[in-house]
Amino acid sequence: MKGFVKNIEDIAVTNKEFRRVLYTAGNIQLVVMSLEPTEEIGMELHELDQFFRVEEGTGEALVEGVHAEISAGFAVLVPAGTHHNIINTGNVPLKLYTLYAPPNHRDGIVHHTRAEAEKDDEHFDGRTSE
Numbered sequence: 001m002k003g004f005v006k007n008i009e010d011i012a013v014t015n016k017e018f019r020r021v022l023y024t025a026g027n028i029q030l031v032v033m034s035l036e037p038t039e040e041i042g043m044e045l046h047e048l049d050q051f052f053r054v055e056e057g058t059g060e061a062l063v064e065g066v067h068a069e070i071s072a073g074f075a076v077l078v079p080a081g082t083h084h085n086i087i088n089t090g091n092v093p094l095k096l097y098t099l100y101a102p103p104n105h106r107d108g109i110v111h112h113t114r115a116e117a118e119k120d121d122e123h124f125d126g127r128t129s130e
Contacts, residue, residue, distance in 0.1 A: 002130055004030060012055040012097045017113040024128045029103035035059070035094040039114060041085040049101045052076040052086060057094035060087045103128075 004023040008030070011022065015032040018039075023030040035041065035057075043062075052061070052085055055091045062085040070076065070086075078084045088094035103124040111117035 004129075008032075008097055009055050010060050012053075015095065016093075017110055017112055018114050019105070019109070019110045019117055021107055024103050024105075024107035024124070025130075026128055027095050027102050028113060029100040029105065029107075029124070031100065031105065033095075035086065035088040035096075035114075036095050037088055037093070039094075040085055042114070042118075043083060045077075045081070045083050045084045046100070047080050048104060049080050050078040050104075051099040052062045052078070052099075053097050055095045055097065056086060057092050058090035059094045060089050061085075062087070063100065090121070 012032045015034050020032050021029060022032060045113070052075065054070050054072055054090070056072055060078045061068045061070050063076065090109060090124050099101045106122050106125050106127050107127050109122060111120065
């Protein structure tokens with residue numbers, strides 16, 4: 001089957017990895033993330049658009065200097081060229097999924113921790129899930 005048809009909420013909530021790429025097409029990529037209490041993605045700046053959806057936990061989104069509290073059900077849309085960060089401000093893991101357009105990471109990559117992700121300078125290599 002082409003495409004991705006699964007319950008993303010269930011996958012996001014049960015994910016324990018800092019980052020797991022689930023699906024990559026030519027122009028979009030689906031990734032689940034789990035941030036431990038006080039953990040953050042880290043200030044980022046991409047030349048691509050990014051969408052975040054929080055499924056569980058509480059946190060803070062920083063988008064070009066604007067701070068906003070986020071929790072389950074919140075969406076954050078980050079246009080290309082915008083500084084941004086997501087921080088877990090709660091006492092339980094912050095579970096979310098994110099869409100990159102176009103893709104940002106190698107298909108299928110798993111980073112168990114933020115430290116592991118920071119050591120890996122991988123980027124999208126043009127290979128898709130299909």
